[in-house]
Amino acid sequence: MYKCPHCGGELDFLPGTEIIKCEYCGSEFSPSELIEEKEVTAAEYQEKTVEEPEDKQDARTIEATIFTCPQCGGEIYSLDQSAVTFCSYCGSQVTLQSRLSRIRKPDVVIPFKLTAAQGMQEYYRKVKRSLFVPSEMKKDSEVEKLRGIYMPYWVYNVKAPEMLKVSSSVEHQSGQYVMKDHYSTTFTAEGSIDGIAYDAAAAFSDELSGAIAPYDFREAKDFTPGYFSSFYADEGDVEAYLYEDEAISVAGDAYAENVYHPDMKKYGLDKQKIAKEFITDGVERKLGYYPVWFLANKNKKGNRVSYATINGQTGKAAVDLPVDFTKYLIASLIIAVPIFVLLTLFLTMTPRVLGFVVMALSIIAVIFANLKLNEVYTRKGMFDDLGLSSKDPNAQKKVMAEIAKRRKESSKVKSVPSMGSVIGSTFFMAIFILGVIYFVTSSPGIAILGFLVILAARIVWNLVQRRKPRPNKKIIVAAPMKEKIGTLWKCLAAFVVVGAVAIIFPVNDIYFYIADIIAILLTGWTVLDIVRSHNLLTMRKLPQFGKRGGDEHEY
Numbered sequence: 001m002y003k004c005p006h007c008g009g010e011l012d013f014l015p016g017t018e019i020i021k022c023e024y025c026g027s028e029f030s031p032s033e034l035i036e037e038k039e040v041t042a043a044e045y046q047e048k049t050v051e052e053p054e055d056k057q058d059a060r061t062i063e064a065t066i067f068t069c070p071q072c073g074g075e076i077y078s079l080d081q082s083a084v085t086f087c088s089y090c091g092s093q094v095t096l097q098s099r100l101s102r103i104r105k106p107d108v109v110i111p112f113k114l115t116a117a118q119g120m121q122e123y124y125r126k127v128k129r130s131l132f133v134p135s136e137m138k139k140d141s142e143v144e145k146l147r148g149i150y151m152p153y154w155v156y157n158v159k160a161p162e163m164l165k166v167s168s169s170v171e172h173q174s175g176q177y178v179m180k181d182h183y184s185t186t187f188t189a190e191g192s193i194d195g196i197a198y199d200a201a202a203a204f205s206d207e208l209s210g211a212i213a214p215y216d217f218r219e220a221k222d223f224t225p226g227y228f229s230s231f232y233a234d235e236g237d238v239e240a241y242l243y244e245d246e247a248i249s250v251a252g253d254a255y256a257e258n259v260y261h262p263d264m265k266k267y268g269l270d271k272q273k274i275a276k277e278f279i280t281d282g283v284e285r286k287l288g289y290y291p292v293w294f295l296a297n298k299n300k301k302g303n304r305v306s307y308a309t310i311n312g313q314t315g316k317a318a319v320d321l322p323v324d325f326t327k328y329l330i331a332s333l334i335i336a337v338p339i340f341v342l343l344t345l346f347l348t349m350t351p352r353v354l355g356f357v358v359m360a361l362s363i364i365a366v367i368f369a370n371l372k373l374n375e376v377y378t379r380k381g382m383f384d385d386l387g388l389s390s391k392d393p394n395a396q397k398k399v400m401a402e403i404a405k406r407r408k409e410s411s412k413v414k415s416v417p418s419m420g421s422v423i424g425s426t427f428f429m430a431i432f433i434l435g436v437i438y439f440v441t442s443s444p445g446i447a448i449l450g451f452l453v454i455l456a457a458r459i460v461w462n463l464v465q466r467r468k469p470r471p472n473k474k475i476i477v478a479a480p481m482k483e484k485i486g487t488l489w490k491c492l493a494a495f496v497v498v499g500a501v502a503i504i505f506p507v508n509d510i511y512f513y514i515a516d517i518i519a520i521l522l523t524g525w526t527v528l529d530i531v532r533s534h535n536l537l538t539m540r541k542l543p544q545f546g547k548r549g550g551d552e553h554e555y
Helices: 031-048 116-128 206-211 240-259 262-267 271-277 325-346 351-380 393-410 419-441 444-464 481-504 509-538
Strands: 011-013 020-022 061-068 075-078 097-104 147-159 163-174 177-188 192-199 282-298 304-311 317-319
Touching: 116 282, 116 304, 116 317, 147 240, 163 262, 163 271, 177 262, 192 206, 192 240, 192 282, 206 304, 206 317, 240 271, 240 282, 325 509, 351 481, 351 509, 481 509
Parallel strands: none
Antiparallel strands: 011 020, 061 075, 061 097, 147 192, 147 282, 163 177, 282 304, 304 317
């Protein structure tokens, strides 16, 4: 659609430059020069063809070729008409169907700075450090499918209030009385917090888009179609209002960071209080297109896909890194041998000691399995993807309720726990460790000493650490027990089996060996479940797009 004005050849935008070059005659243009040529051609074309009312010639749209995957329905856009031979979303090797259409013209664009070769280099840097990823993810033939796509982003410019009043107070002791001094601080500032961006495509995972953020909005340009030469784009399908509250919250944090001074602490004022009181005098929304190098990798069975995204401006990469079961098992066996040798150097590996090791491993497995299962539940419910959840009213209702709940909790400043609370929370943990020490050493004195040391350390730690609200960077929703019991029962059973033998048959080695073998098998089974959960998070179901959206939330 956008051809060389001199020879009609294909045009390529050269990343990192402001040059659009013809691959045939070598002519070079700036993006602004190209749009001038196109506008003249378009005007002449319209005069010679159908006469339309002026209000229908929408200046806010541009003509583009829409390529649709016949297998998953995913769509990408281009200003070129060259046939596309693979789908960026499902990784299928097919020729995409094409048609002409008009899409909304973005307000701003951040041009590509990284070339395809540099994008591949960033991808390889991520993948080569991962020993257990499937071998096909490292094949050059797969990496060459890396495609430059301009992804849609809603860009918010949040205007700061001209005047902001924040109340605070400080308590101090005066004789037998506790005095409270109240203060009111007025901040005056002009301007706005610009360039707060959230991806506007439901198909583009919020996790991946957040992982490659931020972009430098100062390098944004007014849009001209020339920047799209030799690249593709995805049209946004997420409404702008969806992220507006988040943008205002981010603007409040940035405002507080700018106006806060350490001396304000003596007046009971901190950044959190300033951010909480932040109000805006208005929000400007813009549609921006930001550069992303995008790659989809199918697994061997062809039923799941992992994604890699590289920030086309900064080079920051995010790659789904699944685990190959065969590689993992071989590596585990290789690593287990030296670990066993090291343990025998420091411990006499009796059935009792082996039982203790297995019990410890089962508890560790419980912790990691619980974390992974919570992440899977979060992904399944779309709690970590506000854009995708907007395509499912039921899911969006739950997600918005969870976000509101977390905002309410984050606004509460929690004080240091009381001494009774500290002792209570530590008691059961210390009792468990007391039993483990006695189980290994058979020395009541050492066990009691260990208990006192652990309890004292926990008390000191809680006294010096003040519990503050955690930044709400990543939402993880705890899965209900019915969702987790199918995995957790194995490692819990391993712990119970060894513990029961230690109590009922404390001197019978045969029973200990049987219990140890059962516990090792159950714990190993749990570890495989953890790997499987990890792969559920990193290898998504093949998307099936309708008009837009996807089903990557299904497991």
